[in-house]
Amino acid sequence: MNTIQKKIWVLASVVLAIMVAIWLTLTFYNQKMQTQYNDILQRYLQMNEVTSASQEIVTDLNRYLMIPTDGNKAQLEESRERLLTVQSTVYDLRNVENELTLTNYSHLIDSFIETVDRSVMFQEQEEAESALAEFAEATSISMYISEMTLTIFDTELKTYERFYRGIIDQSTELEKLGFWLLLLITACLLLFTYLFSISITRPVQQLTKAANELAKGHFDQPIKVDSNDEISFLAKTFDHMRGNINTLILEIQKKAQLERELQESKLLLQESQLRNLQNQINPHFLFNTLNTLSKKAYLDGAEETSDLLVSVAGLLRYNLKRMDRAVSLYEEVYVLQQYIDIQKARYSDRLQFHAEIEESSLGFQIPGLTLQPLIENAVIHAIEPEEDGGQIWFRIQEVEDEIWIEIADDGQGMDEEKQRQLLEQAVVSKEGHSTGIGFSNVLKRLQLFYGRENLVEIDSGIGKGTKITLKLPKVKGAQNHGQTSHSG
Structure with a gap:
């Protein structure tokens, strides 16, 4: 049996479930947009990292050429490894439209690293002029890497312009979705709340109507309540009480009917006896007279008249009985x-x-x-x-x-x-x-x-x-x- 408390808990659970569904939906779309933004930003950061790394290598190479110590060489080697790592990640950003550009970009990075390696080699061989020439070449390639990075940025912006606008449109659609979803949820909550209130108020109204009928004295009408909670139990108890009262009333009416019939029986008997008394005008004298007339008629030869008088006497005697x-x-x-x-x-x-x-x-x-x-x-x-x-x-x-x-x-x-x-x-x-x-x-x-x-x-x-x-x-x-x- 459902209880009113259980119904309230169901309503609260439904509201909570709807709120959680809204939160999950908004979180999903927000996370999806954030992931898209992160992907775009990551592409720019990785390409910008190539420029930073190449410039840092140029700086470390210059320092090493000026002061060829082991520490400066180690710093240069660390910058070199960083550039190689960034190079591998950048190549993963290629697609159909930018595959050729990123391939050239990667080859340019390889050329830059080779130039740096030759400059270091000439420095170790104490060929200062050759090392400086390679340094100048490395500096030129680094600048070209920076320019090519900007070119790739521009290409990416043109390539993903529609995608960017799609994200903006998606954000607008998400706002609209949130608005309509809010209206839908509100309508569903109102409908569910109405049905919930009806499930409680309708049985109460039916019970109130039944109580009014009982107040009017209609104890023969059963009490029916469409519910399966405490109100239903109350209605069944109420109906049981009505049945007991109705049975008691019927018993009282039956007793009154029996008393009335008994009284009528007495009145009938009294009236019948009164009518008989009115007809009993000295019955013995009538019997004797009729018998005398019957015998006289028989003696006079009027047998039919004698039989008729006998029948009248018998009928009179029978009618005078109670x-x-x-x-x-x-x-x-x-x-x-x-x-x-x-x-x-x-x-x-x-x-x-x-x-x-x-x-x-x-x-x-x-x-x-x-x-x-x-x-x-x-x-x-x-x-x-x-x-x-x-x-x-x-x-x-x-x-x-x-x-x-x-x-x-x-x-x-x-x-x-x-x-x-x-x-x-x-x-x-x-x-x-x-x-x-x-x-x-x-x-x-x-x-x-x-x-x-x-x-x-x-x-x-x-x-x-x-x-x-x-x-x-x-x-x-x-x-x-x-x-x-x-x-x-």
């Missing part, structure tokens, strides 16, 4: 058949009821008074308004680990908005059905009973009828789901 009691599908289907018998007596041939039931599914548990309100809705909305009546299809089947209950009719149907309202309605319907139980009440009790949603599907359309499908989990045995069962 709706929080779990019952078997068998019981629900049985009382549903009694309800259909009553409605067929009312609508005659206008009501056609088709049932398809898997017997193996009748042992599973569902909340009481679930099927009758749904069939009653179909009767009210699909049969009653139509002059020719209609048909109702009822099916129970097992699909994997669920019980599917389908109730369909061929009525006028409903639009999508009405379907959505039915599924989302959270209060008990105020519809004036005979049972006093609406679709929303059934839906809410199913959700409370099974502890989950998405139990009901509605498939309908204007003029296409309506099909309601209950997809219920399989529940075995008598279960009260936290409530005490009572018979009505």
